[in-house]
Amino acid sequence: MPVQKRRAIIIGGSMGGLFAALLLERIGWDTHVFERVTAELSGRGAGIVTHPELVETLALVGIHPGDDLGVPIEERRTLGIDGDVIGRYRCPQIATSWNHLFQMLRNAYPAERYHQGKELVRIEEHSGGVTAHFADGSSMEGDLLLGADGIRSAVRQQFLPDVRPVYAGYVAWRGLVEESALPQAALQDLFPYFAFCLPPGEQMLGYPVAGAGNDLRQGHRRYNFVWYRPADESDELRRLLTDERGHTHSGSIPPPLIAARSIGEMRSHGERVLAPPFRELLRVTEQPFLQPIYDLESPRMAFQRVALIGDAAFVARPHVGGGVAKAAHDGMALAQALSTEVDVESALNRFEAERLAIGRRIVDQARRLGSYMRTRFESLEERQLAERHQTPEAVMNETALLTFLHGADFGQAERVQATM
Template sequence: MRETNGRHDYSGRRALVVGGSIGGLTAALLLRRLGFDVTVFERTPTDLDGRGGGIVLQPDTLRWFTECSEQHPEQVSTGTRYVQYLGPRNEILHRDPRPWRYTSWGTFYRALLADFGTERYHLGEYAAGFDQDDDGVEVRFVSGRRERAELVVFADGIGSASRSRISPGSVLEYSGYVGWRGTVHESEVSPETFELLHDSISFSVAPYTHINIYPIPSNEGGLTAGNRLLNYVWYRNVAEGADLDELMTDKRGFLGKVSVHPGQVQDRFVEEMREVAGTVLAPAAAEVVRRTEQPYLQAVYDVGAERMAVGRVALIGDAASAARPHAAAGTAKAAANAWALYDALGEADGAIPAALAKWEPGQLELGQRLLRRVKEMGTRSQVDCTWVPGDPDLRFGLYGPGQ
């Protein structure tokens, strides 16, 4: 096996990536750099461009664009200089000079897909099962398609069908609360609200609830202040069982396990959400919530992997372990998994199962450590009400607060 820049070259070998979102595309691009012939299969039948809201960008997430792409971070993101907490009259309770960069899910997805290309990116293919032998893995799709490769990476999100095969003890656990999400163009809020929010990630904290708001690129690609969207996540407690099921039933009558998409949340719940915003949130945060035309819902779940690799098959990102969003580390963890896999394979002698076995322990530990931290953060905000503005333990970070 010949080496390139100190890394083993896997030319002539094939890799399949199941899941065409941000984590899957990052993995696909890195595997292709190692010489693999890479094909991506995404179960959604239509283009993913319009999906998702905002992403807080951490170094692992941005690494592809800082080290490998002709596109640069400033072309796919926007930024602010401060982290602040707002009081009940919009007073600033705490502010730190702490710069962060953000993107929208669609902006980042488009940029990664532009680098990967669409020739080997297939929509509408749901992977139902797989089998492997000493030489490779066969993946079976519900369409009847069968694909064989020397390496398969499952990056198919929190609902991964293959997690139960690789890590059968890993099950979704409901946190006790949901995240209301939405976006509003900066031009649609009052001048006072724009001035207060445009250069910060802003928190409003009340008993058993909190919201964070930050600017992301607009759908038209606007990256500068005044041309962006204000994106938020508002966490609200909802009891598991009948209350949660009723909330997560969309306008068509279908129960969403994890999410209810924009335009599908029942009107009565949207009206209640807008009304309550004015009573518990800082006025600026409440204005952003009330001006959202189509808010949507995500039930907040935890799931931790006990295994991430079996033979020639690996799980990455939320397909392995999904952590509550409080550390803003979900996409960063998926990217970190992909970069670590790139390193493990590149440093190996070409034996894929051995490389995955070496890669797995560190990635399991990373996911478990993140899960422990975000559970504690969620308990402080939604249960114990001990979330204190400015507490350094509550900072974003994949590897620890502020890291």
């Protein structure tokens, strides 16, 4: 008689869920992915900076994008307010888009096991199994359930109802501009680079990504920017999340609903504090979007036959640029634990012991990198510590470099070849 495969129920069909599903399939599990959203996921997070670790994990699940991964970047640059280059750092990396990465994972996973429009509402654990109940009244039995359902995870809420995202005190304005729409100065001084501009207490950064349909041809690509700006929770954030009709959204606001006044203020502030090429970039950005920045730390990741992975467990501020790699590595650690331990609960405990420490470390590291963007400090010492991460050298050496995966620490500013 054939041995029945063990079944994993995966809640959340984004990056974390798909990586885990593909990795578990590889070790012989039967997997099913359940995604709440009915339409195909797309466009989230616009640009993603990749790392060799991410490419290795893609290869493990049979995805070999080669030159198709994204746009190669050779150098990081920081521009002063007058547009002068005040720092340079050679740092070859490939920037891709959320859509491209997602599509590669989605195409690699069997379509008949990816269930859209399925919202998890409740989990029941019982001896020998776990049952997922969905909003449409259906349910599924499995040997293991993974919560890959993001920052507001329903899985986490059932087991850790008091653990919630904590607002970091600043927001990110983001945007994506067609290469063909960029004025000359931006094309020349920004497009080839991972570029930064550092107004006091703020950070603007940008890098090139593929165009529509992963078009990597010159003239058809896009430039992606992220502009971090402080916004006090009780007044400024509330105002930014309030739409034209006076409705205040919780957590985030759909881009078309952002009030024209908020966008206008952001643009005119940019005219005062940003380097000229970034000002040009803002002027040609048709629909900026707004993302409040949060920290999230779960004290646990395993609950008998249920585990949390990716953003459901830990959300680090985007400065470390490692959310996707972290989610992928959670999946890898889980697959490794499940192939070592026969008993699911023991495997999940082993997984938790390994990944909790890494989750804490990445959140902590990202918090330090973003600490100078706060508006309030408890002490002068705290302010001085935060400001150490605000120099061009520190920003270029510490942003999106995944040192947390290898246990490296800070104080790497000497690596930078800044031309100050």
